[in-house]
Amino acid sequence: MSKQEADWVACMQAITLHQDQDAFVALFRHFAPRVKSFLMKSGSSDSLAEECAQEVMATVWNKADRFDPSRASVATWIFTIARNRRIDAIRKQRRPEPEDLTWGPEAEPDQADVMALQQESEKLNKAIADLPAKQRELIERAYFGDLSHSEIAAETGLPLGTIKSRIRLALDRLRHAMG
Amino acid sequence: MTIRHHLSNELIWAYSVGELPEAFDLVIATHVSMCDECRARLESLNALGGAVLEHVELAxxxxxxLHRTLARTQGVGDIRGRGKDAIRADLPGTPVLPQPLRDYVGGDLAQVAWRPVGGGVRQAILPTAKGATARLLSIPAGAAVPDHGHRGTELTLVLQGAFADETDRFGPGDVEIADEDLEHSPVAEAGETCICLAATDAPLRFSSFLPRLAQPFLRI
Incomplete structure (x- = not known):
């Protein structure tokens, strides 16, 4: 992986602030093949996955201003869009999402929070890569919709507690900014 | 708002991977809209999904x-002010129902199409996919919902007022997770009408004779 999380966040900012197409192309080249693969592993055909991956990437552009780098990595945010597209297109079900909490046009997240979340995301990426193959596969299959939730416990042994604390802190700051 | 009864890890996980019936998704999205603690738990599990996406092989x-994707794009943020946000803008004052519920009701509490189900209790079934049912319940202060057990899981989220049953008291934002073993008779607290969002993945079975007859009309 040549690019780091910080580069992806910079691409998102370039899209939001300057409608920067080059930044979008960089995100597209990295994430579109992953989104398509994720959808195919979730049971969709090549052509449906292609169609949905394009829609997901278009949403990344259209909703770029909703991305909050103090609460999610770019990959995490794109995962949620892809997952919702899968529920909608493959399971033919509406997906209720929590009320959107976004920074208004004036306020923006604290840079220290953004950097802390990037570090936590990279730690989590590494922790997943370091898992025994069997355990990693189980987690992957759960996210591909290949396992019922009763078959896998939410206990993964991964460092999710620290990332949760970071997100909680960022939420408190966001609530404060929202007044 | 002090929330004492939160979602279980299993429910948040199943919501994060996207494997719950729509009615349960609606309860979880609504609770998370009211509860920053569960929102942080959900977003940390989403981070796991992000890590999985990062590691997946490429297709x-x-x-x-790329060309066709660019043709699908609009100006960033142009989609704001449409759809659900438009509903929000139409509403005066602070809404009682969180956003995900307003999307299903098509407005706030005043727009709910209530139907009486006896004893002053009213309900409104919300349109969701098969597999589970979501409904809003309005229980007058002091009134009881008939004794019932469940064949599957029942989630009950309090939106306004409070109720108590054999297990505990549930106030705004609290969610009760009841499984097959729980026979309970929730009673709304004195003071304010209790408004709840409930989801069941199997029809309820009532303990007493009369409510059992009423069940087909209740559709719960």
């Missing part, structure tokens, strides 16, 4: 994929 995109 080949069509040659003209």
């Amino acid at each position: 080949d995109m069509d040659e003209d994929a």
